[in-house]
Amino acid sequence: MTTPSPQGDREKIVSKLPPQLRQELKIRTAQLGVDIQDAVHAGITDWSGLASAPSPVETTGSEPFSTWLPSGQWETFRAHCKDRGVSLVQGLAQAIHLWLEKNPPPTVQRPVVVRRVVVCNQKGGVGKTAITAGAGEALAEDSNSLYPVRIARQLAALSDDASALDLEDLPGLGLRVLLVDFDPQSHLTKQLGCSPLAMGADSLTSHMAGEGKGPIQDLVVPIDDERFGGRLHLLPSCTDAFLLDVRLSTVRAREAALERALAPLESSYDVILVDCPPSLGLSMDAAVYYGRRRDGEAPGSSGALIVVQAEDSSADAYDLLTSQINDLRDDLRLDIDYLGIVVNLYDARRGFIATSSLQAWMDIKDPRVVAIVGDLKEQKEAVRMKQPLLSYAPKCDQSIAMRALAREIS
Known part of the structure; x- marks a missing residue:
């Protein structure tokens, strides 16, 4: 016909x-x-x-x-x-x-230098862990399957009309991803259904302090979900990280401690995302140093991804964090790139404070806003169920936003 x-x-x-x-x-x-x-x-x-x-x-x-x-x-x-x-x-x-x-499928493009994304903000409660997990899950989805992605048009996102954004079915990115729970509160570890490492056992903290008890590879656990095809792994947290700043104070070249600890893992991954604690201490210095641009690495490949909310206290915390990053840039003569700002837990129904704060974030051009993630129930439900968000609710608006974010930083 x-x-x-x-x-x-x-x-x-x-x-x-x-x-x-x-x-x-x-x-x-x-x-x-x-x-x-x-x-x-x-x-x-x-x-x-x-x-x-x-x-x-x-x-x-x-x-x-x-x-x-x-x-x-x-x-x-x-x-x-x-x-x-x-x-x-x-x-x-x-x-x-x-x-x-x-016309065979294209091979996944793997970076020459592992990409390192430091997810950070000095303020707690902004959802750094959710963004770390969601972006990592989106980066690891199967490249031979299609998933709904909302193509980011940030100005359109200021409206309440979700139809102002284009929705497309796109292949997963198929990258090998390591999520590093660098926060002693262990939220990332628990959200993904894993257990924190025991006090006194081997941990990322002990490796950073130069006291590792075995190969750090032995601490890594896979996120067992067919959607990720063995490409998504987690380095769990340990509550001994509460003492990390004290232990780092006696370590030589302490700003490079995280890099030294993670170096044996880098060849196995395309992207490493570090879920940072709400801190401006020595551990944060080590995380920012880890995200610096290395020799031969293209600008914007690695760096700091800053998670905020559309309210005033996030702006104050943002100023403190960027001051710390800029001081490290100047003191150590580092190239530290901003990968962007994620406005998380956004809800326009909260009125003028939310909408005007979002506009203020949008007005910042360097770093620019790379994602706006709504405050919806699916993320909370996934945490309660101890499941990855993109497995629990793969078609929800938050999952769709995570895939758009992954494409912004990949």
């Missing part, structure tokens, strides 16, 4: 395809940035140019499928199918299967 296109150069065709083949086509075209109609056109062209029809494709359970093709191509294809003794459904399935074979 065909329907003329309003533009006159294409016509709508209606046929059938096996659901699995249709899904593969949808994913592959998204991965390669190709329109489905162009892929089908190319597949039919290549199939028609073969000397004979290729091996049959299983078409049992085929479902309706439609797309737009150049005028006349479908009728020519219909004639080729008749000549080869195959049905239109079988011929179309073979043509799409041929296109998939000729």
